[in-house]
Amino acid sequence: xxxxxxxxxxxxxxxxxxxxxxxxxxxxxxxxxxxxxxxxxxxxxxxxxxxxxxxxxxxxxxxxxxxxxxxxxxxxxxxxxxxxxxxxxxxxxxxxxxxxxxxxxxxxxxxxxxxxxxxxxxxxxxxxxxxxxxxxxxxxx
Numbered sequence: 325x326x327x328x329x330x331x332x333x334x335x336x337x338x339x340x341x342x343x344x345x346x347x348x349x350x351x352x353x354x355x356x357x358x359x360x361x362x363x364x365x366x367x368x369x370x371x372x373x374x375x376x377x378x379x380x381x382x383x384x385x386x387x388x389x390x391x392x393x394x395x396x397x398x399x400x401x402x403x404x405x406x407x408x409x410x411x412x413x414x415x416x417x418x419x420x421x422x423x424x425x426x427x428x429x430x431x432x433x434x435x436x437x438x439x440x441x442x443x444x445x446x447x448x449x450x451x452x453x454x455x456x457x458x459x460x461x462x463x464x465x
Contacts, residue, residue, distance in 0.1 A: 385437045390462050393417055393426065393449065397460035400425040401451040408453050414463070417447045 351359075372378070400420050407413045417434060420426045428434050433443040448463040 382437050389434075389437065389444070393420070393444070393447065394460040394462055396420055396425045397449045397451060398458045401453070401458035401460060404451070407451050407458065411453050413451045415449050415451060416445065417449065418445045420449070421445070 397415065397417075397420050400415075400423050401407050401413070403423070404413065417426065421428050421432070421434070426434070428445070432445070434445055436442040436444050448465070450461045450463055452459045452461075
């Protein structure tokens, strides 16, 4: 139970049941700083543990790159009369780049995301023409 007593030098202070005065200003700066620091450490730990930003996305990016290469090679294949005559043809990514259907970097290379020192320019792509439709499939070596 809290007693509210008026004294001559303090007009209105709170006292607990034991007669000790309670701090009427709330928490001290040190206490608030400690609580904020603890909450910050916990928040950073939880965000770091649950975040996808730190996961390796190399294989996902490579899969998207292969899908893009296949789509662009199929578009390129629509322009090839030899593919329509033979029914199938094997090309490289360089052929697609030279025809302007795929964009490489300033050096003319498509960097392999799995190996930053390698490039995908010599990647073979199998084109198939069937039922008036061109399909492309990257040949993994």
